[in-house]
Amino acid sequence: MKRRDLLKQGGLLLSFTVAGQIILASPAQAKAGAWPLQTLSPELAQTAEILAEAIAPGARAGGIVHFLDQQLSQKNDTDCLLMIRYLGVPQPFTDFYSAAFKAVNLAAQGRYNKPLAKLSEEQLEELVSLIATDAIEHWQGPPSSFFYFVFRADAVDVTYGTQAAFAELNIPYMAHITPDKPW
Amino acid sequence: MQTITTKSQVDVLVIGSGAAGSIFAAKAAAAGKQVLILEAGPERSLEDLTSSQIWARKLKWAGAMVAEQGNHKVGNNFNSGFGTGGSAVHHYGVWPRLHENDFNTHSQYGVGLDWPIDYSHLQSFYDRIQDEVGIAGDHSKEIWRPKGKPYSIPALPIFSQGQAIAKGFAAKGLHTAPIPMAVRSTPTKDRNSCIFDGWCDAGCPNGALANPLATYLRQALHSGAAIQHHSTVSKILCDEQGRQAIGVEYFDQQGKQHTIMADKVVLAAFAIQNPRLLLMSANKYHPQGLGNNNDLVGRYLMTHPAHTIWGLFPQPTHPHMGLTGGQLISQDHYDTKLHKNNAYGSYQWLIANATKPNDLLGIAGSRPDIFGKKLKPFMQQASKHFGTMVGICDDVPQANNRVELSRTNDKFGLPLAQATHNIHPRSETLTQQMVAEGLEVFKAAGVKEPWTGPRAGMHMMGGTIMGRDPSNSVTNRYGQVHGVDNLYVAGPGLFPSSGAVNPTYTVHALSLMAAEQMLG
Numbered sequence: 124m125k126r127r128d129l130l131k132q133g134g135l136l137l138s139f140t141v142a143g144q145i146i147l148a149s150p151a152q153a154k155a156g157a158w159p160l161q162t163l164s165p166e167l168a169q170t171a172e173i174l175a176e177a178i179a180p181g182a183r184a185g186g187i188v189h190f191l192d193q194q195l196s197q198k199n200d201t202d203c204l205l206m207i208r209y210l211g212v213p214q215p216f217t218d219f220y221s222a223a224f225k226a227v228n229l230a231a232q233g234r235y236n237k238p239l240a241k242l243s244e245e246q247l248e249e250l251v252s253l254i255a256t257d258a259i260e261h262w263q264g265p266p267s268s269f270f271y272f273v274f275r276a277d278a279v280d281v282t283y284g285t286q287a288a289f290a291e292l293n294i295p296y297m298a299h300i301t302p303d304k305p306w
Numbered sequence: 307m308q309t310i311t312t313k314s315q316v317d318v319l320v321i322g323s324g325a326a327g328s329i330f331a332a333k334a335a336a337a338g339k340q341v342l343i344l345e346a347g348p349e350r351s352l353e354d355l356t357s358s359q360i361w362a363r364k365l366k367w368a369g370a371m372v373a374e375q376g377n378h379k380v381g382n383n384f385n386s387g388f389g390t391g392g393s394a395v396h397h398y399g400v401w402p403r404l405h406e407n408d409f410n411t412h413s414q415y416g417v418g419l420d421w422p423i424d425y426s427h428l429q430s431f432y433d434r435i436q437d438e439v440g441i442a443g444d445h446s447k448e449i450w451r452p453k454g455k456p457y458s459i460p461a462l463p464i465f466s467q468g469q470a471i472a473k474g475f476a477a478k479g480l481h482t483a484p485i486p487m488a489v490r491s492t493p494t495k496d497r498n499s500c501i502f503d504g505w506c507d508a509g510c511p512n513g514a515l516a517n518p519l520a521t522y523l524r525q526a527l528h529s530g531a532a533i534q535h536h537s538t539v540s541k542i543l544c545d546e547q548g549r550q551a552i553g554v555e556y557f558d559q560q561g562k563q564h565t566i567m568a569d570k571v572v573l574a575a576f577a578i579q580n581p582r583l584l585l586m587s588a589n590k591y592h593p594q595g596l597g598n599n600n601d602l603v604g605r606y607l608m609t610h611p612a613h614t615i616w617g618l619f620p621q622p623t624h625p626h627m628g629l630t631g632g633q634l635i636s637q638d639h640y641d642t643k644l645h646k647n648n649a650y651g652s653y654q655w656l657i658a659n660a661t662k663p664n665d666l667l668g669i670a671g672s673r674p675d676i677f678g679k680k681l682k683p684f685m686q687q688a689s690k691h692f693g694t695m696v697g698i699c700d701d702v703p704q705a706n707n708r709v710e711l712s713r714t715n716d717k718f719g720l721p722l723a724q725a726t727h728n729i730h731p732r733s734e735t736l737t738q739q740m741v742a743e744g745l746e747v748f749k750a751a752g753v754k755e756p757w758t759g760p761r762a763g764m765h766m767m768g769g770t771i772m773g774r775d776p777s778n779s780v781t782n783r784y785g786q787v788h789g790v791d792n793l794y795v796a797g798p799g800l801f802p803s804s805g806a807v808n809p810t811y812t813v814h815a816l817s818l819m820a821a822e823q824m825l826g
Contacts (some may be wrong), residue, residue: 178677201348201368201388209366209383211374248678253403255675267527272674274664283685284360284664291691294626297503298357299511301659 137193150186150193150281153205158189161196162217168192170224173239175278177247178271185281185288195220206276210269212263219265226264233261309684316342318824319554319568321539321583324392327574329817330824334570335529337825340357342566343526344556345539346575347389352519355509359665362758365389365396369538370576370701370716370723376707378729380609381763382578384666390535391518393576394810398506398631399488399515400656401441401811403432403452405640408652408805415643417650417732418703419606419802422774422783425452431815439516439814442491447483450637460491462500467623467693468633468658473575474751475636475657480744482657488516488628488811496524504660506630507667520537533740537564540720541587542571542793548591551793557718569823570792574817577607577766577799581709583721584770584780584787584795597770597780597795604709606771607727608701608804609763611737615744616672617753618691625661625669625692631808632656632695640806643700645739650732651700653740653805655747659694672759693753697740698764701804702730709769727763737761766807770799784820794820 138145139153147157160168168188175182181235194205195217207216230253232240235246242250253259255271264270282288317339320327325820327343335341346369356362368388374382384794387393406425411418433455443457459486464472489506490513493499497513497520506515513520527533536559543553543565553567573580585595595603634657643651663669669688670676676684707728713719730735741758748756773779776788785800787793796817798809805812 141420166604179681180678181438181682203368204363206363208363208368209381211379211381211665213371255677275674276664276671276678279670280360280666283670284358284662284668285320288412288663289626292685294663294689296357297501297505297627298351299501299503299505300356 134207137190139189139193149285150190152186153189154186156182161186163188163192163195167221167224167253170227170239171220173247174227174251174274175240177251179278179282181282183199185285187278187281191220191277198252205279206302207273210273223264223270226262226267229263230254230259234259315567316340317568318570318572319344319566320572320574321554322392322574322576323390323518323523323533324387324574325394325518325522325813326356326817327392327572328518328526330572330794330796330821331526331531331573332522332823333818334825335435335526335531338580339825341531342524343531343533344539344554345390345535346538347535349535350358350390352511352513354685355511356503357503357508359508359662359668360402362665363395363692365509369532369579370720373712373714373722373724374727375724376726376728378609378611378727378761380607380725380727380766382725382766384559385609385764385766386576386578390533391523395509395517395519396507397517397628397810399485400631400808401488402635402637402807403454403533403653404805404807404812405452405652407641408803411643411803415650417773419773421780421802422772428812428815428819429454431819432811435811435814437523439488440494441486441488442484442646443486444484448486448635448637449481450640456484462487462489462629462633464633465500465502465624465658466621467625467628469659470619470621470623471693471747471751472634472748473739474573474747477750478747480636480638480747482636482723483640485632485635485656487629487631490514499673500629502627504627504630504662507662511532534825538718539575539583540718541594542573542583544589544591544596544790548589549790551790561718570794572794572796574796576797577769578723578725578801579794580797581769582638582711585711586720586821588665590767592789596790596793599789600777600778602771602778604769605707606704606768606802607707607709607725607766608702608703608768608801609727610701610765610804610806611729611733612700612745612762612764613737613741613758614672614694615741615748615756615758616692616694616698617748617756619693620691620752622690625689625694628658628660630660633658636769645736647735647739648732649735649739650702651736653697653699653736654806655695655697655744657695659696661694663689663691673757689705693748693751695744697737697744698806698808699733699736699740700806702733703768703803704728704730707768731760758780765798767798767801767804767809771802784823785816794824797822
């Protein structure tokens with residue numbers, strides 16, 4: 124796929140490792156191609172995707188899991204593009220996300236007696252609301268409202284922060300320099 | 307670009323390539339001095355400033371972790387930059403001057419600390435920087451403006467968001483004026499004029515906004531200064547009597563340690579790293595750290611308490627366009643620091659900031675309580691009708707708000723900085739009064755249900771305060787460290803009190819004054 128076509132699709136191009144090769148693509152493209160993840164386990168990736176979609180519908184198709192995985196896989200601290208980098212959380216950020224996703228799964232099981240993936244839409248909405256307000260009993264991760272704030276920003280990034288998302292909102296992007304390459 | 311090898315000697319060594327360090331480097335290089343700038347972060351040019359709120363995060367601090375505590379943290383990782391041009395690469399170009407009453411708060415109000423200079427000392431340096439850089443504004447509309455030359459270039463235009471909010475101020479009997487912006491409204495041969503696309507937070511690649519890449523760092527490099535990236539200074543070295551700085555030790559990207567000697571050392575690494583380095587540079591003559599005989603290094607750390615007001619206007623506001631720093635300013639109450647209910651300080655409003663959908667200051671971030679099915683309708687409405695302004699208050703300087711060395715080390719084995727900041731009750735009361743006013747202004751402008759968010763720390767100041775007397779300050783008025791007078795501290799860390807305006811213009815004026823003194 125040509126870079127111009129990719130820009131039309133996503134506008135946020137990152138480098139992904141696929142079959143040993145580094146490929147430039149948008150998180151949405153990586154999601155559509157089911158490209159392998161580097162850092163997140165399948166279980167935590169599923170949690171991330173379900174939760175992100177519940178917070179910001181469209182985040183799944185926007186490639187939230189591949190966006191998060193790609194950023195958490197950066198070897199250099201300065202290369203991370205997640206908002207968490209300026210919220211005072213020590214590196215590595217993978218520890219923060221992993222602990223939080225595990226706590227989400229435990230909270231789903233503890234409150235509804237079933238895994239996150241089996242929750243109804245209403246239960247998922249209630250769970251997100253409880254996480255956002257620090258109202259989960261026996262929460263075992265980083266402060267849940269803070270995690271919600273951080274992860275909501277990630278979901279919003281892929282849903283509303285790309286050129287494609289601007290176009291959907293009918294906002295002119297007006298780039299000086301188009302985000303067409305990894306930094 | 308010049309290459310300096312280990313153990314070489316330069317005339318002027320500058321630590322940090324941000325706003326303050328760049329002026330020192332530019333003026334020294336223009337005077338024929340051999341200048342080397344050591345920058346801890348990566349190399350970056352105007353061409354790297356990608357228009358995206360996601361990519362904008364690359365400009366933020368990514369150096370050694372700063373452990374923060376207190377009820378009003380300074381927000382180092384958000385407020386600091388990393389790489390060529392430092393924090394000023396992501397600054398918004400809002401350049402109001404401090405007022406006369408910001409310089410003598412202890413004498414006039416019995417609060418905080420006096421500066422060793424008053425406004426009249428700094429006025430000519432403000433004027434000269436204005437001439438050199440170009441500030442767009444309309445002095446006739448700034449009824450609160452301190453003395454100074456009229457702005458050198460026309461004010462930037464006011465768009466629909468600014469016009470909508472200005473009606474609210476007028477309805478409440480308050481005034482607005484175009485923000486004095488260090489942004490070109492007219493082009494020069496080196497810099498383009500602004501195109502109002504609202505991407506200032508991601509850095510301005512066309513040179514309209516006066517970041518160091520477009521102004522003094524560019525001048526410094528043109529005049530022969532050299533810059534070396536990925537160079538983390540670990541210690542300032544002194545002579546055998548401990549009275550003169552003779553050079554620095556630093557680590558390169560591979561963790562290899564180097565030494566470089568210098569006649570003058572300028573410490574311009576911002577309000578957290580400057581005191582960290584002074585404390586790490588302890589020697590037998592300065593066992594508590596350079597300039598720290600009176601336990602003052604790191605103290606009086608400040609950040610402006612800031613609150614944002616948001617609302618949805620009935621009319622379209624085109625919030626994505628304009629400038630991140632805003633379009634209008636209001637300082638009606640600035641010259642009164644004593645308020646009802648014992649509130650203390652000045653405050654200002656920066657009105658109609660360009661806002662994109664995502665990121666901390668984005669549209670979605672203004673309502674973190676909205677998620678799920680309600681998010682998209684909100685985003686669709688807000689992306690057309692959103693309005694915002696931010697109020698910035700004085701921060702009462704307090705000795706216990708400070709930078710200290712942590713027991714935890716960074717990757718080079720150097721102690722991390724630990725920053726503590728709590729808000730003074732009188733500042734907190736002022737923020738509450740300011741927020742109440744802001745909500746009323748938005749209602750008067752036609753917003754049915756304006757809202758606000760949590761208090762945030764904006765900008766960082768103090769930690770290496772200047773003063774008249776070594777017993778109550780770290781440096782003199784020029785930033786010369788008491789007891790080590792060829793070591794200059796530069797930047798907002800010198801401020802003994804914060805005022806309530808964005809600090810970058812004052813940093814430029816102070817740095818020009820000090821650089822000229824250093825060069826004789």
